[in-house]
Amino acid sequence: MRGFVPAYDLVTPGHYEEALGLLAAGAKPFAGGTDLMVRLEAGELAERCFVSLLQFEELRGIDVFADKIRIGALTTYTEIQAADCVRKEFPMLAAAARETGGVAIQNRGTIGGNIANASPAADCCPVLLAYDATLLLRSLAGTRQIRYQDFHTGYKQTVLFSGEVIEAVLLPRRESNWRDHFRKVGARRAQAIAKLNFAACAQLHEGRIVAIRIAFGGVAATPLRCLQTEQEVLEGSAFALAEIHPISDFRSTAEYRNCVAHNLLGDFLKGLKS
Numbered sequence: 154m155r156g157f158v159p160a161y162d163l164v165t166p167g168h169y170e171e172a173l174g175l176l177a178a179g180a181k182p183f184a185g186g187t188d189l190m191v192r193l194e195a196g197e198l199a200e201r202c203f204v205s206l207l208q209f210e211e212l213r214g215i216d217v218f219a220d221k222i223r224i225g226a227l228t229t230y231t232e233i234q235a236a237d238c239v240r241k242e243f244p245m246l247a248a249a250a251r252e253t254g255g256v257a258i259q260n261r262g263t264i265g266g267n268i269a270n271a272s273p274a275a276d277c278c279p280v281l282l283a284y285d286a287t288l289l290l291r292s293l294a295g296t297r298q299i300r301y302q303d304f305h306t307g308y309k310q311t312v313l314f315s316g317e318v319i320e321a322v323l324l325p326r327r328e329s330n331w332r333d334h335f336r337k338v339g340a341r342r343a344q345a346i347a348k349l350n351f352a353a354c355a356q357l358h359e360g361r362i363v364a365i366r367i368a369f370g371g372v373a374a375t376p377l378r379c380l381q382t383e384q385e386v387l388e389g390s391a392f393a394l395a396e397i398h399p400i401s402d403f404r405s406t407a408e409y410r411n412c413v414a415h416n417l418l419g420d421f422l423k424g425l426k427s
């Protein structure tokens with residue numbers, strides 16, 4: 154870790170189109186800055202020109218529609234926790250926001266920054282996979298939507314091209330009878346990056362699982378939706394969790410992560426029977 158922050162430019166354009174133009178020319182988006190400032194100080198960033206997104210209403214707010222809710226990319230963890238529609242219909246997202254960093258990070262850090270930073274252990278990411286989120290992306294060329302499960306292409310790699318921003322997260326609203334479960338496993342309850350995290354939801358009909366979505370963070374190079382395991386559970390077979398490939402690092406060992414991942418899913422499935 155370096156002990157100083159190198160000189161950098163933070164440009165604050167008045168118009169969204171102007172910002173998109175600067176980004177297309179090679180500047181880097183700056184939202185809450187909670188990841189960026191750490192990386193800048195650590196000497197990990199080559200970029201020295203940042204474009205603030207914070208002033209743009211287009212990237213703000215939580216809006217409820219008949220079939221979905223739209224969460225602007227600049228929505229902070231504090232705002233997510235305070236939103237009634239999130240607490241009632243997407244409780245895992247409120248839980249993940251509550252367990253992300255401390256109060257200062259929750260006031261400043263944004264959901265868009267968490268996704269774009271693309272850490273495999275980020276707390277919102279498995280939740281968004283389990284809720285089958287779609288991302289609304291924008292650049293000078295226009296907008297496009299992509300299912301979040303197709304967003305991460307490798308370790309810290311995403312489908313975002315240079316000049317493109319995440320504008321909003323879209324969460325499809327669900328019928329009733331869904332049970333949700335989020336767990337973050339870290340060295341401490343607060344201020345710890347997860348060793349692994351788990352988000353799953355299942356729809357029950359007369360006590361039977363009729364739909365299930367299972368996702369993990371911290372057990373592969375990207376946040377991971379476990380489609381094969383979902384199929385095994387629906388067919389009533391034993392699950393192998395063949396998709397996960399945890400590594401050993403300074404936070405934990407591969408063996409621990411593997412064992413805990415199996416336990417977390419096993420506990421969730423057992424809980425569905427009660």
Ligand SMILES: Cc1cc2nc3c(=O)[nH]c(=O)nc-3n(C[C@H](O)[C@H](O)[C@H](O)COP(=O)(O)OP(=O)(O)OC[C@H]3O[C@@H](n4cnc5c(N)ncnc54)[C@H](O)[C@@H]3O)c2cc1C
Nearest residue numbers: 184185186187188189254262263265266267269275276319
């Ligand atoms: C002390 C501390 C504790 C933390 N604890 C946790 C934790 O418990 N769990 C966790 O998951 N994370 C944690 N973090 C990481 C961080 O706070 C989150 O990832 C946060 O959500 C990042 O959002 P931001 O707005 O600050 O992003 P920024 O730092 O502004 O940006 C992060 C990256 O995303 C890009 N970016 C930002 N917004 C957009 C956008 N709309 N479109 C395209 N690209 C964009 C930036 O260019 C940059 O590459 C912690 C960080 C710190 C410093």
